[in-house]
Amino acid sequence: MGASIPKGGGDTSRLDTVYRDTAWSRLAAESFDVVVVGGGVTGAGAALDAATRGLSVALVEARDFAAGTSSRSSKLFHGGLRYLEQLEFGLVREALHERELMTTRLAPHLVKPVPFLYPLTHRGWERPYVAAGLALYDTMGGHSSVPAQKHLSRRAALRMFPSMKPDSLVGAVRYYDAQADDARHTLTVARTAARYGAVVRASTAAVGFARESDRVVGVELRDTETGAQATVRAGVVLNCTGVWTDDIQELSGGRGRFQVRASKGVHIVVPRGKITGDAGLILRTPTSVLFVIPWKNHWLIGTTDTDWTLDLAHPAATRADIDYLLERVNEVLVTPLTAADIQGVYAGLRPLLAGESEESSALSREHAVAQVVPGLISIAGGKYTTYRVMAADIVDAAAEELPRRVQPSCTDRVPLLGADGYFAMRNQIDTLAADYGLHPHRIRHVLDRYGSLIRDVLDPGLDEANLLDTVPGAPDYLLAEIRYAVTHEGALHLEDVLTRRTRISIEYPHRGVDCAEPVAALAGSVLGWDRRTRSREVKAYTDRVAAERASQDRLDDAAADEARTAVPEVRGYL
Incomplete structure (x- = not known):
């Protein structure tokens, strides 16, 4: 250059x-x-x-x-339905406008509409109350390209979400928000x-x-x-x-x-097959709300909202956090989830403006x-x-x-990289599939991660056919994506690739350990790692996963933080 x-x-x-x-x-x-x-x-x-x-x-x-x-959120572009109840109309209006910009103009390849069910639990007053709030939600951001609210009987709601207990709702309202891979x-x-x-x-x-x-x-x-x-x-x-x-x-x-006050939010990730539903859920809890969010082949369930005063770089989920999420979601599920069903866990910190309230969810x-x-x-x-x-x-x-x-x-x-030309290329999925010898479903997956930059990602596979193979142990991703992470996306370490350029660290039961060696071999071949460096990267990543698993068995924040921070930073001069 x-x-x-x-x-x-x-x-x-x-x-x-x-x-x-x-x-x-x-x-x-x-x-x-x-x-x-x-x-x-x-x-x-x-x-x-x-x-x-x-x-x-x-x-x-x-x-x-x-x-x-920014890699540990609920992965939603949303107006914040519960902020309507807090009368934060300006914030909701602003957020809904941004959601519309992202889904239609600025990042349609990355930000996608997603349906949610709002279960109703009281007869009479609740449906008109929720309808009025959602009517504001549908209109206050200006023109919206997502469908408006739709009211459902209990039977219709259960057809849309069969995994819900019939006695956990009297009806529901379907509405739309949007989601994205935040990282x-x-x-x-x-x-x-x-x-x-x-x-x-x-x-x-x-x-x-x-x-x-x-x-x-x-x-x-x-x-x-x-x-x-x-x-x-x-x-x-x-x-x-x-x-x-x-x-x-x-x-x-x-x-x-x-x-700034840090509030910890924990999410758990379970396989899509553990819950049967065609939409996400938003559930009231005693202090906040709980989301059950469709996420590719998984569901994201979260979040908690508690003060965090320990290590800011590596907030740790505790056994108590995980048990809380399981307890809350199991209140409405026909078949309860268990800790064995969880494939991934992540914790992030919200940077809230410090206020007088002692409840972080009220800030x-x-x-x-x-x-x-x-x-x-x-x-x-x-x-x-x-x-x-x-x-x-x-x-x-x-x-x-x-x-x-x-x-x-x-x-x-100003559209983000990959947005220009995305809609045209979405119409060319079959042609792209033929060009690269891949299934159209695979092309769609890559297109929704890179948009119109898809050829930059896949073209090296025309010269090195193995790059169009899937990642060993993580078949949702192609080896070409690993290469692109280090040639174009600034990844410098194995954890950068497995936790942010891809989401392998939360989407598979092994949390990336089973594919650490082949991913390190490919990334290292581009970054010039020798055998010693590659081994060090693999060890650093597997140690990180072990520390995260250990922290998730601890009952309180202090013990979880101690377990998680026992592993040194992969960047040696932090």
Whole structure:
């Protein structure tokens, strides 16, 4: 690619090792209008927003893109039906508008409509009450391309969801929301930012700030793979680090105008065959709601909502968390689920704005933007669905600190990588299947992960036929996807591939252990791993899985955290 990264277009979205090396040189040598710290969806969104306004942008992430909250959500793009009851109409309206943009214009290859049943448990008053709320839900975001609510008798509801106990409902209402693979979506936002000229780099930690008088004018960086250090100059720095917001604020010497409270949300993953239903479920609990979400060949069941004050990088699910989810969902299932049915477990942390309420489920999902010290702006709160609005808000705030006029946000008209041409290629599935010798169902699966970039993923298989084989131990994925993860998507470690570029770590009972060796062999052949490095990567991953399993047998947060954090970070300079 030469000595420098092109300013935009072409291969700038190919996050390979050449790009990575050149990005480091640019960070050390150049001054950027905006430096974004944090490679979750808000940080990636801010980088894209700023780049498409014509600003020079750098995005740095200490671990992997989406390594924190943005790979551990309920994987929904939704308005937040329960926020209507909390009278947060503005948040719901905003989220529904974003859901519509994603499913129709910005990321239709990644964000898909999904039906849900809202079971009714009271005769008389409940149906009109829910109908009124869903009528708002159907209309307050403006035009909606998803079907409107549909009222069902108990018999009709049980036909749609036979696994529900007949005595657990008197009827139901079907409504629609949308879902996405959150880690893949976040990565695509970051790559789209690179496509428009941003320099994006994972495994790059902010360890300090450069100051001139009382103003932040840059970020001191450490490469968490090599330990190398550099300072990147910035017109303004954006702190988009989610649950690490307070840590970055303290690093700057400022306290900030708000603090962030971490709330742990746990999900369990069970095979699709364990529950029979043609829609998801939303169930009331004493403190919140419980979702049963269709997820490819699985169901996601979650979530919990409890304070977490321990390790922010690796929140741990406890036996108590898992038992709570099983107990709640089994209240409505004909055939109860057991711990033996669980194939995957994951825990994430919501970065909530700290409030007076002691119940984390009562804290607002609104977001806030504030200057910490001159030259440093933080954003916190919000929800995944509204990441684009959050990004625009923090770049608006940044624009006030830059010495030139900044264009307004245009990301509502900027499709993510893979969106352009997606609908045409969806009509060409049979042709694509013939071109690559794959079943149309397989093509559809790949198309819904990469959109119109599908040929970039599969073309190497025309020269190396084995790349069109499935991953040993994980037949939902092709070896070509593993290769693409390291040639284009910036994966540097085995865990990056198995937990975020694919979701093998939560979709199979072995949680990725059974395919660690062949995946490491393929990824390592591209990344230049020797035998020792490959063995180290496999051991680090299998140790991680063992630690996660151990933590899930512990009864309380402290014991689970101790078990999970016993395994060192795969990035040696964190």
